[in-house]
Amino acid sequence: MLDLSSLWKLEKNHESLYSMKNEMKLLQERTEFHKLEKKCQELEERHENLLIKMKEVRLHLRKLEQEVDTHKEKSRMAELTLYNGSVKDLKQLEHLEKEKEYHRNLIDVLEDKIIDSMGISEDTESRIDEIYRLLSESKGDLVEKQNLIDESSAKLKNGMEVLEKTIENLEGEIDGARLSKYNDIRKRKGSGIAEMKNDVCNGCHMHIPEKIVEKARQGKAVVTCENCGRILYGVLEQEDI
Numbered sequence: 001m002l003d004l005s006s007l008w009k010l011e012k013n014h015e016s017l018y019s020m021k022n023e024m025k026l027l028q029e030r031t032e033f034h035k036l037e038k039k040c041q042e043l044e045e046r047h048e049n050l051l052i053k054m055k056e057v058r059l060h061l062r063k064l065e066q067e068v069d070t071h072k073e074k075s076r077m078a079e080l081t082l083y084n085g086s087v088k089d090l091k092q093l094e095h096l097e098k099e100k101e102y103h104r105n106l107i108d109v110l111e112d113k114i115i116d117s118m119g120i121s122e123d124t125e126s127r128i129d130e131i132y133r134l135l136s137e138s139k140g141d142l143v144e145k146q147n148l149i150d151e152s153s154a155k156l157k158n159g160m161e162v163l164e165k166t167i168e169n170l171e172g173e174i175d176g177a178r179l180s181k182y183n184d185i186r187k188r189k190g191s192g193i194a195e196m197k198n199d200v201c202n203g204c205h206m207h208i209p210e211k212i213v214e215k216a217r218q219g220k221a222v223v224t225c226e227n228c229g230r231i232l233y234g235v236l237e238q239e240d241i
């Protein structure tokens with residue numbers, strides 16, 4: 001009796017190997033990983049830009065404060081001259097009064113600007129904190145994802161090695177002519193052997209003519225499906241055993 005079970009096992013191992021190879025391919029494409037990597041880069045850029053902005057705001061604030069100090073000093077000097085009795089001329093006194101007023105007004109304007117800048121500074125600072133938090137989170141995810149990828153890759157690699165070895169062993173058990181016939185069909189169709197159930201080929205789902213079923217039942221030669229060309233394997237052989 002013709003025994004096709006090794007060929008059938010070979011087919012199943014090829015199927016598993018094929019799906020593992022696909023899984024490995026997806027893993028190596030690392031679509032999710034690249035998305036996350038891009039997100040990290042964007043967050044890093046935003047963080048960097050906000051730090052630059054923060055530096056500028058602080059510099060601006062310092063400049064405003066220095067200006068306030070300058071005008072306070074000038075106003076103080078005008079006031080001093082105004083009230084120390086050294087100037088008697090009315091016009092000159094009027095001029096000094098105006099000068100003092102001028103510096104006072106400028107101080108008010110500058111102090112408003114300082115309040116605005118302090119608001120911007122606080123806002124920028126909290127945005128920096130938020131972006132930094134997101135960035136740390138994303139970087140953590142990235143490391144985790146990389147570890148998962150490494151782990152899965154190693155598992156797949158092992159699984160594939162086992163399958164390849166099994167395939168090699170099975171190929172050694174199968175008659176050479178039959179094996180090359182099977183490999184030819186598999187190359188063309190993706191699979192070389194199909195299960196036959198209730199007179200239907202599970203490779204192409206077509207009904208198998210009675211004479212072919214009969215031929216397969218005799219079990220003297222390898223019988224192929226007339227429609228798809230796959231070697232027929234299935235219940236008949238098992239029933240006959």
Ligand SMILES: [Zn+2]
Pocket residue numbers: 194201202203204205206225226227228229230
């Ligand atoms: Zn078929």
